[in-house]
Amino acid sequence: MTERTFSIIKPNAVAAGAVGQILDAMLADGFRIIGLKLVCMSRNEAEKFYAVHRGKPFYDRLVTFMTSGPSVVLVLEREDAVAGLRRLAGATDPAKAAEGTLRRRFGENVTRNAVHASDSVENAREEAGRFFDEREIVVARYAPPAVEAEDGAC
Ligand code: CDP
Numbered sequence: 476m477t478e479r480t481f482s483i484i485k486p487n488a489v490a491a492g493a494v495g496q497i498l499d500a501m502l503a504d505g506f507r508i509i510g511l512k513l514v515c516m517s518r519n520e521a522e523k524f525y526a527v528h529r530g531k532p533f534y535d536r537l538v539t540f541m542t543s544g545p546s547v548v549l550v551l552e553r554e555d556a557v558a559g560l561r562r563l564a565g566a567t568d569p570a571k572a573a574e575g576t577l578r579r580r581f582g583e584n585v586t587r588n589a590v591h592a593s594d595s596v597e598n599a600r601e602e603a604g605r606f607f608d609e610r611e612i613v614v615a616r617y618a619p620p621a622v623e624a625e626d627g628a629c
């Protein structure tokens with residue numbers, strides 16, 4: 476079934492200039508980009524985003540990392556998008572991630588692991604809602620129109 480998922484290209488991958496390569500890999504894997512923006516996460520936003528990990532030994536390091544520079548937030552659509560993006564991302568620790576996965580290619584360590592991939596459809600919706608208004612998700616006219624779209628119609 477067609478699903479939506481949510482992803483973040485984390486600050487280390489943005490700083491390394493890997494945004495294009497990561498988007499290419501997502502597109503090559505069949506994902507349609509239906510939401511895309513550059514954000515600088517505040518400490519409060521990062522703490523809330525990762526609230527499930529509050530109290531864990533890596534929490535402060537993670538929040539500091541996620542606020543260290545711009546990230547790219549993405550809403551992606553595909554068949555089986557949630558599981559598919561988790562597969563493309565690879566294991567949390569880049570050293571344990573399979574060859575060819577995004578975390579293996581662009582991750583530096585378990586914290587600076589290049590990408591986030593939501594772990595369920597419900598969490599994807601909730602996480603995307605933190606960064607996108609409904610009208611910033613573009614689905615209606617995703618395929619290039621044969622004639623120029625009317626103003627605002629895409
Ligand atoms: O992102 P994923 O769902 O694979 O892993 P998680 O267990 O939900 O952890 C969320 C994020 O916390 C990871 O993507 C890492 O950036 C970070 N983390 C960490 O810094 N140290 C760990 N031991 C585990 C996770």
Ligand code: MG
Nearest residue numbers: 567592593594
């Ligand atoms: Mg997780």
